Structures are given as C-alpha cells and as structure tokens.
Amino acid sequence: MSFGRLDRSAGSPPMSDINMTPLIDVMLVLVVIFILTAPLLVSSIKLDLPQTDAAKAGDAPQSVTVVVDAAGQTYLKDQPVAMDELARQLNLFAQRNAQTEVQLRADKTVPYGRIVEVMGAAQRAGLSRIGFVADTSAPNPDRTGSDAAGAKP
Helix, strand or coil: CCCCCCCCCCCCCCCCCCCCHHHHHHHHHHHHHHHHHHHHHCCCCCCCCCCCCCCCCCCCCCCEEEEEECCEEEECCCCECCHHHHHHHHHHHHHCCCCCCEEEEEEECCHHHHHHHHHHHHHHCCCEEEEEEEEECCCCCCCCHHHHCCCCC
C-alpha cells in the first residue's frame, strides 16, 4: 500500500478574456430605464397649441371640419348643430368612409371638457382620425427659435 498523492489533472489556465455578460446586463437595464423614462419627459412639455407658425392643416382625402367657438357652440360645416345632431352627422360620415378625418378647430378659451365631448362623439361614430387645426397667421411673439416647436429652454 502506498500512501502517495493521487494524480490530479492540471488546473485550467487563468482566463484572460473579458466576460461580456455583466456588461450586456448593465446595458440592457439602462435601455429599459431609458424606455420607461422617455415618455415621462415628453409629457412634461407645455405647449401653446392654438398659436403656432409651424402647424398647417393637412390635406386629407376626405375630411369634415368641426368648429367650437368661445361660447361653446358647435358648428359642422359652418352650420350650428347640437351634440346629438353632430353625433348623427358624424355617423353618416363614418358610414360613407371610415377613414374620414375630423378637423377640429376650437377657440383657445373653450374648456377642455367640451373638446373631449366632441372628440368622444367622433370616436363613438367610428371616426378615429382627429386633427387639431391651429392658427398659423399669428405666431406667439414670446416664443422664438426652438421654443416655437414647444421645447423647454
């Protein structure tokens, strides 16, 4: 009986390559953080939509103009209409062409709730393309350069 050492295989040589897995994990975490925070940064920008020199009304293949004046009266094709009549007319437009664009022109003093009512009537009718028309003739003198596009200084 001999009490000598058992033969062991030689240990693996030291690793001289960089392990990329932790680096990739950190980069993926940073990408996820960026994806989650980017929408929050955009939503905090305050815009003055009624007055801009960059907004132009788009030429949609078929469109209908809905106007809400400062008193809250709704007009469809320059004719005053009640909300139930507006909903009925928008249903007719949706039946003819579901891709009809509703171009919404509203006075800047109109309460947001009134605008949402008009948008809701259009969406219930099946018209999902809603465009907001801004006044292009009177740019805001307080905003210049990149601020005119709505960016914060």
